[in-house]
Amino acid sequence: MSWDSFKQHYHPYPELGLALDLSRLALPEDFLTAHEEAMQAAFKAMNELEAGAIANPDEGRMVGHYWLRDAALAPDAETRAAITDTLAQIKSFTADVHAGTIAGPHGAFTQLLVIGIGGSALGPQFVHHALGQPAADKMTVHFFDNTDPDGMDYTIAQIGDKLAETLAVVISKSGGTAETRNGMLEASVAFRAAGLDPARHLVAVTGTDSKLDKVAVAENWLARFPMWDWVGGRTSELCVVGLLPAALQGIDIDGMLAGAAAMDAQTRIGVTAENPAALLALAWHHATAGRGAKDMVVLPYKDRLLLFSRYLQQLIMESLGKELDLAGNVVNQGIAVYGNKGSTDQHAYVQQLREGVNNFFVTFIEVLKDRSGDSIEVNKGVTSGDYLQGFLLGTRDALSEKDRTSVTLTVNDVSPRTIGMLIALYERVVGFYASLIGINAYHQPGVEAGKKAAGGVIALKNDIQTVLADAPGKGYTAEDLAAEVDGDAELTFKILEHLAANGSLRKEAKEPWFESLYGA
Numbered sequence: 269m270s271w272d273s274f275k276q277h278y279h280p281y282p283e284l285g286l287a288l289d290l291s292r293l294a295l296p297e298d299f300l301t302a303h304e305e306a307m308q309a310a311f312k313a314m315n316e317l318e319a320g321a322i323a324n325p326d327e328g329r330m331v332g333h334y335w336l337r338d339a340a341l342a343p344d345a346e347t348r349a350a351i352t353d354t355l356a357q358i359k360s361f362t363a364d365v366h367a368g369t370i371a372g373p374h375g376a377f378t379q380l381l382v383i384g385i386g387g388s389a390l391g392p393q394f395v396h397h398a399l400g401q402p403a404a405d406k407m408t409v410h411f412f413d414n415t416d417p418d419g420m421d422y423t424i425a426q427i428g429d430k431l432a433e434t435l436a437v438v439i440s441k442s443g444g445t446a447e448t449r450n451g452m453l454e455a456s457v458a459f460r461a462a463g464l465d466p467a468r469h470l471v472a473v474t475g476t477d478s479k480l481d482k483v484a485v486a487e488n489w490l491a492r493f494p495m496w497d498w499v500g501g502r503t504s505e506l507c508v509v510g511l512l513p514a515a516l517q518g519i520d521i522d523g524m525l526a527g528a529a530a531m532d533a534q535t536r537i538g539v540t541a542e543n544p545a546a547l548l549a550l551a552w553h554h555a556t557a558g559r560g561a562k563d564m565v566v567l568p569y570k571d572r573l574l575l576f577s578r579y580l581q582q583l584i585m586e587s588l589g590k591e592l593d594l595a596g597n598v599v600n601q602g603i604a605v606y607g608n609k610g611s612t613d614q615h616a617y618v619q620q621l622r623e624g625v626n627n628f629f630v631t632f633i634e635v636l637k638d639r640s641g642d643s644i645e646v647n648k649g650v651t652s653g654d655y656l657q658g659f660l661l662g663t664r665d666a667l668s669e670k671d672r673t674s675v676t677l678t679v680n681d682v683s684p685r686t687i688g689m690l691i692a693l694y695e696r697v698v699g700f701y702a703s704l705i706g707i708n709a710y711h712q713p714g715v716e717a718g719k720k721a722a723g724g725v726i727a728l729k730n731d732i733q734t735v736l737a738d739a740p741g742k743g744y745t746a747e748d749l750a751a752e753v754d755g756d757a758e759l760t761f762k763i764l765e766h767l768a769a770n771g772s773l774r775k776e777a778k779e780p781w782f783e784s785l786y787g788a
């Protein structure tokens with residue numbers, strides 16, 4: 269790549285400790301001017317959103333995640349007080365837990381079990397891994413982020429004989445998410461099996477009066493923290509959702525908030541060339557032809573940022589993956605996001621990136637600081653960190669040679685401030701990009717279909733078991749049973765196989781396979 273092009277498209281923000289390099293995107297000369305009108309409209313929409321507009325018209329909600337790091341910007345005194353009071357509540361609860369004033373039956377809580385899914389887990393998981401200090405963390409953190417029984421058993425086994433020292437934080441904005449409810453029930457059973465009262469271990473983070481909130485009140489849980497309808501799940505890392513687990517772990521949450529606030533200030537500037545979020549949004553637009561024509565491969569060269577791509581996957585795909593635009597036209601928008609970390613991925617799928625189908629652009633993330641201590645030399649005068657940078661720069665060149673485009677984001681370190689900055693940066697890029705392509709980034713109508721269908725499967729399973737229980741000893745084929753319960757034959761077959769594998773019914777295998785008999 270030419271030095272001139274680099275000089276033109278390298279954007280350093282020294283006061284933030286961040287730089288953006290767009291020189292490997294093959295940008296046209298009119299990159300900034302071509303979309304300036306649309307970008308100005310995006311700035312205007314963002315200003316209105318930050319001022320309290322109903323930016324999520326479908327759900328009639330304000331979108332206020334930017335107020336979380338500067339409460340003074342919230343549109344009314346009540347919201348301002350909610351933000352500052354809740355931050356104070358997080359800090360005093362955390363101080364009490366660390367001091368042992370709030371404790372388990374046999375002493376201080378040393379283990380933290382976070383139960384949540386999607387936006388109520390991905391941010392906490394990302395931050396836990398990015399900023400953890402295994403030798404110094406105040407608590408050891410575990411997650412239930414699914415309704416997989418074996419996955420939960422695995423986590424409970426990791427906690428081992430420390431259940432009495434375990435604080436369980438159940439996070440659900442809606443308070444009605446099935447996976448999270450199941451996790452809470454499974455954790456409660458584990459507490460009881462160890463002779464413990466679950467209510468003395470459980471904390472709720474949820475909307476006031478949600479189902480979860482009502483359970484927490486009825487059972488007199490240790491504490492309840494609020495979630496607000498003006499914070500979306502995928503932008504909730506810097507409210508209680510992310511701040512409470514991080515603070516309990518011992519992470520500097522003020523540093524995270526300060527980093528986010530600094531990035532917000534920089535990305536509020538209405539001059540495209542000075543605004544890294546605007547530049548990135550335009551970069552995405554160029555790289556994906558404004559319609560998701562290419563996937564985004566996120567490649568951080570830093571183990572601690574491993575979960576960033578998973579976090580971004582929800583933020584970007586749940587926000588931008590929409591059937592309709594704001595005018596109601598079918599557009600099927602979105603950008604597919606995947607990635608793990610470099611240089612590890614070089615030994616996995618980078619082969620295809622360089623030589624296979626050219627359907628992606630890469631976001632390289634470079635971290636300048638190698639580690640907190642000194643490094644050994646792995647060759648004369650060369651450290652492991654030199655290799656890590658070498659692989660990043662080498663892979664970038666190898667891809668550029670083959671016309672594979674990339675963006676590079678450079679940060680100084682992986683600190684609370686930097687993590688806060690990255691979260692804030694991408695939240696705003698998503699907002700700007702949604703404006704550029706004319707879609708609503710703040711709702712998620714598409715996720716309901718699967719949840720409804722899952723409910724239908726559970727109802728069908730109950731009907732099947734009722735029929736089988738009423739005729740003990742009788743064998744049914746899947747097809748006969750489907751006719752009996754007026755259900756779909758394929759779904760009935762899948763449910764029967766699952767029940768048989770778990771010893772909940774008898775299966776007599778026959779040939780061909782669909783003549784197999786199932787019975788109670």
Ligand SMILES: O=P(O)(O)OC[C@H]1O[C@](O)(CO)[C@@H](O)[C@@H]1O
Binds near residue numbers: 443445501
């Ligand atoms: O916090 P909740 O309400 O349990 O929701 C968890 C996740 O589920 C979703 O609603 C999608 O189903 C996400 O948007 C959200 O982050």
